[in-house]
Amino acid sequence: QVQLVQSGAEVKEPGASVKVSCKASGYTFTGYHMHWVRQAPGHGLEWMGWINPNSGGTNYAQKFQGRVTMTRDTSVSTAYMELSSLRSDDTAVYYCASRGGGPPLGCWGQGTLVTVSS
């Protein structure tokens, strides 16, 4: 079945960078965009952007331009989201999501908690 498995929780200091991975299985990884969405504690969902795993092309939300980098490694069907210059308000659960051959954003990873604290 279609599955997205993310890396584990991270604790980072302000100013550092974090890189979250998302391993896909059960579908053709290169066939569908991988999106990243975050959710701060007690808040709603925020779309960060997507990567086209086939071409490597990206589309970032303006809010994250210059701080986010989405990459992929097709040999291991894994997408990555790196966020730099971390601030306390970047503390959130970060999700990857894809259509995985089905409807838009029909499949989500389990989420990765990133805590930014000194």
Added chain:
Amino acid sequence: EIVLTQSPGTLSLSPGERATLSCRASQSVNSGFLAWYQQKPGQAPRLLIYDASTRATGIPDRFSGSGSGTAFTLTISKLEPEDFAVYYCQHYGSSPQTFGGGTKVEIK
């Protein structure tokens, strides 16, 4: 950027009652590319409805979506205990994709 406004913020209902959730867009959503998600505490969002009115696989038929242009509705015909959760709408017809602020459906 399309801003999605969900109302009400909180809906207090009893099991068996009908829930009507609204999502209004600041400009027309291309081709009805509007989705609804359910999220329970500690879980990832689950897709319920896409293309404004198509139920995702495995979603019970008590969930229905309707609307077009700038006004969309999610209806839960008879609330089951497992339906009490937060619901989000999202548009994916243009960039940036955005989510509404959510509606919490709580037990009255």
